[in-house]
Amino acid sequence: MASYGVAEAKNNFTHLLDRVEAGESITITRHGKPVAELKAAARERPVLSIEERGAAMDRLRAVAESQPRIDISAVDLIRQMRDEGF
Incomplete structure (x- = not known):
């Protein structure tokens, strides 16, 4: 410095x-x-319009829907991970 x-x-x-x-x-x-x-000022994040936010949510939803589903509850999944040493 x-x-x-x-x-x-x-x-x-x-x-x-x-x-x-x-x-x-x-x-x-x-x-x-x-x-x-x-020191440099913190950069502000850009403000998204309602349309841009909606488009971002649509992309996020598409990614989430493309993931394979599992037939186990979150509680059972955590127990299984714990029992298997994850």
Whole structure:
């Protein structure tokens, strides 16, 4: 992690932001002691429209329906897995 004094960080702020945007974290120091850290902001997830959400649910449903069915309850399946040492 790179470290810059306050004055140097102030003079190179745009360059430091470019580095942070590229994924680097940068520590800002005052009199040699860390006082702040620059790091990239968390990226927001895209907001899906109702139609996009419906399409995603349809794809998920299709995948689930394509899986083979088993004729055992969840409780019995867990007991079987436990007894067989899974």
